[in-house]
């Protein structure tokens with residue numbers, strides 16, 4: 001059986017009246033690249049912060065390598081993306097790597113780390129002179145210096161351009177190919193599709209889907225029925241709704257039936273289009289409530 005590196009069991013975290021994580025359970029097996037997807041405020045960061053020991057659950061238990069996440073025995077085997085990328089400005093990137101590496105018993109070599117994250121060109125530059133993207137890339141690479149068994153990457157590439165993101169993905173992929181385990185949150189579905197083997201969709205603090213990326217893609221066999229309408233009646237079988245002005249897209253597993261129901265409802269509409277769903281639609285289907293009342297145009 002695969003070793004479970006981290007485990008949350010019935011974990012709830014409140015901030016005052018806000019329930020950020022709501023009775024969530026998840027196991028992170030060795031070797032897996034797990035994606036956490038969810039809208040802003042869904043509870044992804046709170047969950048990660050509990051795994052890395054920055055927050056305590058209000059109730060339930062979180063374990064990291066069989067210990068409390070605050071235990072040094074657990075922390076030594078874990079890496080995470082720093083929240084901010086503050087580094088000594090006068091040190092060269094390579095020197096910063098050495099500095100961080102000195103804290104670990106068996107760090108990855110400077111050369112290897114620079115190659116893994118395509119950072120060779122910044123090795124001899126002072127971090128104060130690096131661009132935002134370069135700094136971010138270096139900061140993320142630093143999460144891997146100690147040869148962690150498990151890395152938590154919270155929105156690692158938000159705001160970075162596509163090329164920088166790809167360089168980071170290469171680094172994360174190489175780490176995973178060598179047996180490393182990672183949890184990654186992202187706004188970019190493309191990033192999760194590219195990296196993760198398993199995806200948990202979190203909405204309102206709860207895991208609303210937990211499946212392989214392939215299975216989620218199959219769910220994206222869902223259909224999208226798009227119409228132009230001022231008012232759309234509540235119809236059975238609608239699992240998600242997207243709306244832009246008077247253009248409404250209804251997401252459903254059975255577009256034929258939905259079109260029949262739509263016509264039978266007598267509601268006026270125009271420009272009917274049926275298209276196949278994407279991973280994004282699957283995501284929306286899980287995180288958007290079907291309307292109970294007619295949306296206003």
Ligand code: ADP
Nearest residue numbers: 015018020038039040041042043044045046047
């Ligand atoms: P995500 O990472 O998915 O965007 P978060 O875990 O950051 O979600 O937030 C989940 C919920 O908890 C949100 O409603 C957020 O406003 C709230 N929250 C997060 N951190 C705090 C905090 N330190 N104090 C109060 N509320 C917080």
